[in-house]
Amino acid sequence: MTHAALLVCPTSGSGRARRLAGTVADRLRTAVDRLDPHVASSAEGTAALARRVVAEGVDVLVVLGGDGGAHLAVQACAGTATALAVVPAGTGDDLARTLGVRSVEDVVTALRAGARRPFDLGRLDDGRWFATVLCAGFDSAVNERANAMRWPAGPRRYDLAILAELARPRPARLVVETGDRTLELEALSVAVGNTAHYGGGIPVCPDARADDGLFDVTVVSAVPRRTLLRVLPTLRSGRHVDHPAVRTLRAAAVRLAGPDWTGYADGERLHRLPLGTTCVPGALSIVGSIPSV
Structure with a gap:
């Protein structure tokens, strides 16, 4: 018997989650024995509801929302027997993309198949978890700007934020420590x-x-704006890592220090550097798969 909870983040995707909630709940009920729907009115409410349903011992917590709602649910599900599923309805939906989930139908298929996978998480020094990417510098400045924008919806918001931040790139002396390398x-x-x-x-x-x-770490060295303009178009294809200005490394633990940069993880604001994080293998159980890169 599968007992699931559906956590709706109604403001995600400019109200898209609210509009989809009824349809999503109906579809999920075809794949589980019991579904308890919950609607959160705020980020604090989302976090509290996620903690409550996990404490009650539900088998699966399904989040209908974006990366922000998923990030809060990760805090509750990490290290527990409750599996996390995500139905994308946000601006970026990067965690759902990683899980190979495009709609509720993908979640329904995975639930019916009993598909559960261990999923690594990053654990920050302050105990918080993140599922996707921790960033700082130009990247976090883009996040900050995109979060403040009300238009346009979807990934295009990030593209416009990148263009705006290009007007004032701010290089600084960064220290990246990985345990055996600095x-x-x-x-x-x-x-x-x-x-x-x-x-x-x-x-x-x-x-x-x-x-x-392991984490993969991507560092963009200080370059003139004209060089940065040549690198940025390659981001969408992943070819930026081939540029001489981009450094990459892999590590199980990373510490960032030096600049007065604010860190972001899963698109959520953290605090200024220094920041340290460790990769915890299999810290989360997820519904779905981890597609090959």
Whole structure:
């Protein structure tokens, strides 16, 4: 018997989650024995509801929303027997993309098949978890700007935020420590990828996988704006990692220090550097698969 809870984040995707809630609930009921729907009115409410249903011992927590709602649900599900499923209804939907989920039909198929997979998570020094990418520098400035924008909807918002931030790139002396290696350089940005994508489908760490126990780290060195303009178009294809200005490495633990940059993880604001994180293999059980890169 499968007992699931559906957590609706009604403001996700400019109200898309609210509009889909009834249809999603009806479809999920065909794949589980019991479904308890919950609607959160705020981020705090989402976090509290997620903690409550996990404490009650549900088998699966299904989040209807975006990466922000999924991030809050991860905090509740990590290290527990409750599996997480995500029905994408947000702006970026990068975690759903990693899970190979495009709609509720994919979740229904996985639930019927009993598909559960262990999924690595990043654990920050303060105890918080993240599922996709931790970033700082130019990347986090783009996140900050995109989060403040009300138009347009979807990944296009991130594209416009990138263009706006290009007017004032701010390189700084960055220190990246991985335990057996220290990288110190003038940099524009750094991304620590548990998974490949951020910003609505940008493969910033194109080879990252959430089942190998390691982070992929992408560092963009300080370059003139004209060079940055040549690198950015290659981001969507993942070919940016071939540019001489881009450094990559792999590690099970990473510490970032140096600049007065604010970190973001799963698109959510953290705090200023320094930031440290460790990859915890199989910390989460997910409904679905982890597609090959």
